[in-house]
Amino acid sequence: MTKRNFPIMHNVGIVVESLDDAISFFSELGLTLEGRGMVEGEWAGRVTGLVSQRVEIAMMVTPDGHSRLELSRFLTPSTISDHRTAPVNALGYLRVMFTVDDIDETVSRLLKHGAELVGEVVQYENAYRLCYIRGVEGILIGLAEELGDK
Structure with a gap:
C-alpha cells in the first residue's frame, strides 16, 4: 500500500429530519442510493462524542461515483439545533x-x-x-x- 501525504474526501454529511424525503430529493438531482442502515453502539458514540447514539443513515453517490453524501437521521440523542433557515453567511453553515x-x-x-x-x-x-x-x-x-x- 502506498502512503499518501494528502487527504481524499470520502463524503459530506448532513443531518435531516426525514431520511425518505432527503433520499427522494437527492435522487431527483441525480444521486443514487448506495446503502442505508443503522449506526449504533458504544463505538459510534466514541467517534462522535455523543456517548450513546442510534442513527439511521443513507449514503448517496454522485453519477460519476467519486462523491458521496451521507444523510443522517438521529433517533437518539435527538437533534439539538436547527440551521435549516440560516442565511448563507451563518458561521459553520454547510x-x-x-x-x-x-x-x-x-x-x-x-x-x-x-x-x-x-x-x-x-x-x-x-x-x-x-x-x-x-x-x-x-x-x-x-x-x-x-x-x-x-
Whole structure:
C-alpha cells in the first residue's frame, strides 16, 4: 500500500429530519442510493462524542461515483439545533454544490420537488451560470453550469 501525504474526501454529511424525503430529493438531482442502515453502539458514540447514539443513515453517490453524501437521521440523542433557515453567511453553515449540464432544467425539476430558489440564477464571466436553492429540509445547495466547451 502506498502512503499518501494528502487527504481524499470520502463524503459530506448532513443531518435531516426525514431520511425518505432527503433520499427522494437527492435522487431527483441525480444521486443514487448506495446503502442505508443503522449506526449504533458504544463505538459510534466514541467517534462522535455523543456517548450513546442510534442513527439511521443513507449514503448517496454522485453519477460519476467519486462523491458521496451521507444523510443522517438521529433517533437518539435527538437533534439539538436547527440551521435549516440560516442565511448563507451563518458561521459553520454547510452548502453542497453540484455541477449540472442544464441549470434551468435542473432548477425547474427541483422546484417541483419543493426546492426554493434563494436568489437568482446569475452568470459569472464566461465560465459559469450559478444559483443557490434550498432543497428538502432547508438544505442549501449550489448549482453550477459550466459555460463554453462542455
